[in-house]
Amino acid sequence: MSQEEFFKKELVKELRLVEALMKKEENIEKKIYLFSGAYGITSRTYRYSFSDDVLLADLVLMAGYQSLVDRFQRIKNGDTTVKLEDIHFKKIEEGLRLLADAFEKNESILEPLKIISTTAFSTQGPGNYLREKGMLTL
Helix, strand or coil: CCHHHHHHHHHHHHHHHHHHHHHHCCCHHHHHHHHHHHHHHHHHHHHHCCCHHHHHHHHHHHHHHHHHHHHHHHHHCCCCCCCCCHHHHHHHHHHHHHHHHHHHHCCCCHHHHHHHHHHHHCCCHHHHHHHHHCCCCC
16 A cells, blocks of 8 residues: 555544534534544645645535534634534535545545535624525525
């Protein structure tokens, strides 16, 4: 097995584990924490076996994580304008599953990243507003 194949296999395995752990977890803060494992594995992967797809995934996953952390902190501080809902986590989990599938099959990662980035965007003011208007659907 080549180094590239090894790291791709590890990446896929870890993305699937993050998805499974998030699905089982009920605590929102813990779900967000678990989600950080997704960009953790992408950042480790591109350091050892660089791929622009892995870098792109890393940037989207990190931005998504930061959006969720920001929203969670706002909620803890009393801001109830935008809620974190089950659908947000279900869509992120779906995106992680599809991302793992895409990496495993050497397919385009664009669709899974769209799901993750759109979902994370919907937890912020502008994204939630577009969702309320019916322009953004999850």
